[in-house]
Each structure stands twice: as C-alpha cells, then as structure tokens.
Amino acid sequence: MNKKAEKLFSLWWFFVLVLVGMAIVGAAFIYYSADFDVRKVESLILYNYISNCLLDAGEINRNFISDNFDIFKECNINEESIINSEIFYFKIILKKDEKPIKTLHFGNPSFDNECKISKGINPKKYPACVEKEEMVFYYSNGEKIYAKLYILTASNQGGNFIN
Amino acid sequence: MEHKSNEKKRLFFIENKKGEEIIYPKLIFIILNLIFISFLIFFVYKSSSGALVYEQAYAKQIALIIDSSKPETNITINFEEALKLAQENGIRKEDIIRKTGNEIIVSFSNKGGYKFRYFTKNKVDFDVEGNNLIIKIKN
Numbered sequence: 001m002n003k004k005a006e007k008l009f010s011l012w013w014f015f016v017l018v019l020v021g022m023a024i025v026g027a028a029f030i031y032y033s034a035d036f037d038v039r040k041v042e043s044l045i046l047y048n049y050i051s052n053c054l055l056d057a058g059e060i061n062r063n064f065i066s067d068n069f070d071i072f073k074e075c076n077i078n079e080e081s082i083i084n085s086e087i088f089y090f091k092i093i094l095k096k097d098e099k100p101i102k103t104l105h106f107g108n109p110s111f112d113n114e115c116k117i118s119k120g121i122n123p124k125k126y127p128a129c130v131e132k133e134e135m136v137f138y139y140s141n142g143e144k145i146y147a148k149l150y151i152l153t154a155s156n157q158g159g160n161f162i163n
Numbered sequence: 164m165e166h167k168s169n170e171k172k173r174l175f176f177i178e179n180k181k182g183e184e185i186i187y188p189k190l191i192f193i194i195l196n197l198i199f200i201s202f203l204i205f206f207v208y209k210s211s212s213g214a215l216v217y218e219q220a221y222a223k224q225i226a227l228i229i230d231s232s233k234p235e236t237n238i239t240i241n242f243e244e245a246l247k248l249a250q251e252n253g254i255r256k257e258d259i260i261r262k263t264g265n266e267i268i269v270s271f272s273n274k275g276g277y278k279f280r281y282f283t284k285n286k287v288d289f290d291v292e293g294n295n296l297i298i299k300i301k302n
Contacts, residue, residue: 017196021203028207032216038223045231046282072284076234076302081265081282088282159223159279161215162268 035158039128042155047130050075050090050151060094060138060149064102071104082107087157089115089127093150094136101147111154127156214248218277221245222269225260225298226281229267234285234302242296245271256291 053075054061063069071092072079082088089107093100105112108127115129122128131152137144221242228238248271249259261268261276270276288299 014192014195017199021199024203025206032213036219036223038227041227042230045227049230049283076284078265078282078284081280085280087280157280159219159277161218161275161277163275 037128039155039157040130042157043128043130043153046088046090046153046155047132047151049077050092050153051132054092054149054151055136058136060136060147062138064094065138065140069104071106085157087155089152089154091150091152094147095150096145096147098148107154108156111156112152115152115154127154129154214252214271215277217244217248218269218271221260222267222277222279225269225296226267226279228298229281229285229287229300230283232285232298232300234300236300238298238300239295240298241294242291243294245269245296246291246294259291260289260296262287262289 050071053071054064061069061074063074071077072082082090083106086108089105089109089111091105091112092103094102111127111129114126115131118126118129129152131150133148133150135146136149137146139145224240228240232238245259246256249256252272254271254273259269259271261270263278265282266278266280268276268278286301288301290297290299
C-alpha cells in the first residue's frame with residue numbers, strides 16, 4: 001500500500017473508532033441517566049390504598065356518606081403529600097342510578113383532564129392514571145342500597161436528585 | 164576485521180530508518196486505540212455501577228414499599244449494593260437513608276442524593292442488619 005493511502009486509511013479508521021466510541025458513550029449515558037418510571041405503579045398503589053380503606057367486602061364505609069368525612073384522617077393519607085406537592089390526584093364519585101351522590105377530589109386538579117387526554121397514549125409529561133368503577137352497597141335506614149363507586153388516581157412523581 | 168563487521172552491524176540498525184518508519188506509527192496507533200477503548204470500557208462500567216442509578220432505585224423502591232404496606236409490618240430488602248457504595252464513599256450505613264417529612268432521601272456520598280415522596284401517614288423506621296435493610300412500618 002502506498003504511504004498516502006496508508007495515512008488516509010489510518011485517519012479514516014481513527015474517525016470510525018471515535019464515532020463508534022461516541023455512540024457507545026451516548027447510549028450508556030442515555031440508558032443509565034433515564035428515570036425508572038414508577039408513576040403507574042404508584043397510582044395503582046394509591047388506588048388500592050383508597051379502595052381498601054373505603055370498602056369492606058363490597059360495603060362502603062358508613063362514614064363516607066356523611067358530610068364531615070375526612071378521607072385523610074380515615075384512610076391515614078398524608079394531606080401535605082397529596083395537596084401541597086401537586087404530584088398526586090384522586091377523585092372518588094359514589095353514584096346511584098348514574099347520578100353522583102357524593103364526590104371527593106384532592107390533589108392537582110389539572111390531572112383530571114390530563115388523565116382523559118392521555119388515555120391510551122401514555123405521554124411522558126402527563127400523569128399516569130388508574131381509574132376503576134365497581135358495584136358497592138351501603139345501608140340507609142336499614143335498607144341495602146346498591147351503588148357504583150368510581151375512583152380515579154393519578155401520579156406524576158418523577159423524584160429529584162438533590163445537591 | 165571483526166571490529167569492522169560490528170561497526171557495520173551497528174550502523175545498519177541505526178540507519179535502518181525504513182524499519183522504524185514501519186513499526187513506530189503502527190505501535191503508537193495501537194497504543195492510542197487501546198487507551199481509547201480502555202476509556203470507553205471504564206466509562207460504561209462506571210455508569211452502570213454508579214451511585215446515581217442505585218440512589219434512584221433504592222429511593223423509589225423504599226417509598227413504594229412504604230405506600231403499599233400495612234401498618235405493623237417489617238419488610239426486609241437486600242441492601243448489599245448500597246452498603247458497598249456507601250463504604251466506597253466513606254458514608255456510615257446509618258446515614259444512607261434520611262427521612263424529611265414524607266420524603267425518603269437516599270445518598271451514597273457526602274453531598275446530594277435522590278428524594279422520593281410517599282403518601283401514607285404511617286411512621287417508618289429503618290434498620291440495617293448485615294446486608295439487609297429492614298423497613299419497619301408502624302401506625
């Protein structure tokens with residue numbers, strides 16, 4: 001091989017090596033700096049937490065119907081975490097004959113619409129949501145009344161690195 | 164006669180410029196390549212076993228465990244990697260996890276860390292036994 005070609009070849013070889021190196025560094029950086037996304041798991045945990053607190057074998061907590069029901073006290077939820085942090089949201093609707101009897105919602109209110117918009121597409125900046133509706137019952141004046149309990153929970157907690 | 168031949172041999176090696184020209188650039192090139200590849204391997208290894216990854220993983224794992232557990236429960240998780248990283252950075256095992264309000268902060272160095280919030284009102288205590296972390300959840 002003549003000298004000129006050899007020089008050109010080694011330069012080209014070094015350029016390829018640098019390119020491959022940059023790709024490996026970039027890939028490793030992107031992979032290891034990525035967040036572990038646990039928002040869906042967290043909103044599912046919040047859903048289960050609320051559901052377990054309000055329901056006992058399908059029967060809704062008697063106090064829930066009353067006006068002075070404090071979900072934070074009854075369900076042992078930290079009020080500050082839900083309201084002030086703006087990273088959680090939950091909405092509970094008790095419906096009878098498709099008409100709401102009681103509605104409760106706390107946390108970041110914009111999550112309500114964002115959950116509707118992001119349904120099925122899971123955009124990264126939007127919260128991860130869980131919503132379920134189930135048949136429940138409660139007693140009123142000794143009469144067993146069937147109703148539907150709708151619970152929506154959302155979390156957009158990414159966590160933070162601190163310095 | 165012999166002296167002359169030795170002199171000739173010496174001159175041959177000194178003046179064999181063509182040989183030098185072939186060997187030295189290739190040798191330098193190989194050494195540079197080796198250095199470059201070593202740096203790459205070192206970077207990838209450091210990234211994968213870095214404190215940042217584990218700080219985040221442990222903080223999230225612990226917060227989710229707290230939220231999903233019932234009161235009066237003790238949960239044991241493997242804490243080997245955290246203890247190893249803390250030891251490397253001179254952090255006492257009692258200082259790896261901090262709790263401020265409803266936030267868990269996991270840190271394997273003197274500054275920084277990763278914080279993650281949990282939503283229950285349950286009281287939480289931590290204990291390190293051997294290579295395990297015991298999360299004690301109380302009412």
